[in-house]
Amino acid sequence: MKITTAMHGGNYNELAKQHGLTKEMILDFSANINPLGVPASLKQTITANLDKLVEYPEPDYLALRARIASFHQLDLANVIPGNGATELIFGIAKVTKAQKVLLLAPTFAEYERAFFDAEIIYAELTKETHFAAAETVLEMIKRETDLEAVCLCNPNNPTGQLISQQEMIQIAELCEERNIYLIIDEAFMDFLEGNETISMINYLGSFPHLAIIRAFTKFFAIPGLRLGYLLTKNDLLAEALLQMREPWSINTFADMAGQVLLDDTDYITQTYNWISAERDFLYQELSKFSELTVYRPSVNYIFFHLETPLDLRKELLLKGIFIRSCANYRGLTENYYRVAVKARCDNTKLIRALEVIFSGN
Ligand SMILES: Cc1ncc(COP(=O)(O)O)c(C=O)c1O
Structure with a gap:
């Protein structure tokens, strides 16, 4: 089957609505975007050049x-x-x-x-x-x-x-x-x-x-x-x-x-500091769950397989966290997921939510 429409992470608006949630209530782990956000240097440049439009x-x-x-x-x-x-x-x-x-x-x-x-x-x-x-x-x-x-x-x-x-x-x-x-x-x-x-x-x-x-x-x-x-x-x-x-x-x-x-060396350095701490932290924490087989990440997202029958995306969504189900990737089944590496407070929320889900509470 050829894919004719784009299917990606990040498009969770509809799903959120179905569960009575708004986009703002959800912590998005599905899009692999640098959590440091839009660099200040770019915001300044855009603000100073609005008339160039x-x-x-x-x-x-x-x-x-x-x-x-x-x-x-x-x-x-x-x-x-x-x-x-x-x-x-x-x-x-x-x-x-x-x-x-x-x-x-x-x-x-x-x-x-x-x-x-x-x-x-x-x-x-x-x-x-x-x-x-x-x-x-x-x-x-x-x-x-x-x-x-x-x-x-x-x-x-x-x-x-x-x-x-x-x-x-x-x-x-x-x-x-x-x-x-x-x-x-x-x-x-x-x-x-x-x-x-x-x-x-x-x-x-x-x-x-x-x-x-x-x-x-x-x-x-x-x-x-x-x-x-x-x-x-x-x-x-x-x-x-x-x-x-x-x-x-x-x-x-x-x-x-x-x-x-490319000249924003502060942002680049901060990003490397964040990723070197958070990628390993999240990987280590996820790896502790016997319910997950976690693949060693190289960059800012982590891929894992759920070993237990559960709709993990739905369970997490009910706790206000959205992760990427990889079921629609060619060659993968519904128990594969991907999460972005985010800031420590958010990564910790994901881990705590998984602890609750896997403990059956
Ligand atoms: C491997 C890969 N290449 C390219 C893109 C698209 O990048 P852009 O948003 O710059 O078009 C993505 C987006 O997820 C991606 O995963």
Whole structure:
């Protein structure tokens, strides 16, 4: 079955209403957004520039692209900005026109929607291998003929599992050999301090078929503003993406956001401090429940399997907490869930609620 409408975390309004709750009464663990919220530097920039709304954004986004390029030590021509990472997922599907595509299962659902007219084959990730992807992906690229694109979320969503740089280089070499586009979605990679040893950005020059998608939306908590970018050293691909894009798809404030946020070192440092404490705290606490099998997280969300028959999302919702059921991810069943890592007080509320639920009170 092809997915035709987006199904994501965060859309809990309706469900809340069914249980007589309002959105404001609920603690949302379903959306993987930095709990530090919109950076103060961005709020100031937006407030100071409200009058700029009377102007169209600069159509080529040269300043934005230059700032992102310098951040990654690339050239402006290697950077294609987008209205969230999602615009670039759909853009790369259009431009590559790939007719046979390898996706992970489970993974972020928009890939399946973006490549809607392609034959899609799935690297099925299983609990037996802790949802590790590399080996299966390598096998499938070797085995399948006519593959034209491979899309890998790293870390994967919702499992949080990483493909190491060494493994990804092997995958990239194989794709290069076989003229297969390799699209790596690193939307959550920036939550990993020192991610240069995992990201493939430094290898763009070695692999012309490689494109990397990144997002500002998660790390800088601006899903409502929308900003992402694609990096590639493939000039033809970059040019085609620029040619096909709709004009002004990035609004004036998102354009500004990209230029100020990469310089907000206070926010970046605070985020690393928060995640290094809270990710491990929440993982350790969740792991104490014998009812849960918890997968070790790499970034700001935690994936787990419930070992007991219970509608955990509903039980938690009745306690004012909303978590992501992963039942609608291809390859997963209804006992898989994902929670965001939030601030300590919220993480503690989740743990306390689980204690009550599992103790049967
Ligand atoms: C792996 C992955 N890529 C991209 C996105 C979308 O990012 P954006 O909001 O920037 O479009 C998501 C959103 O959940 C995601 O999980």
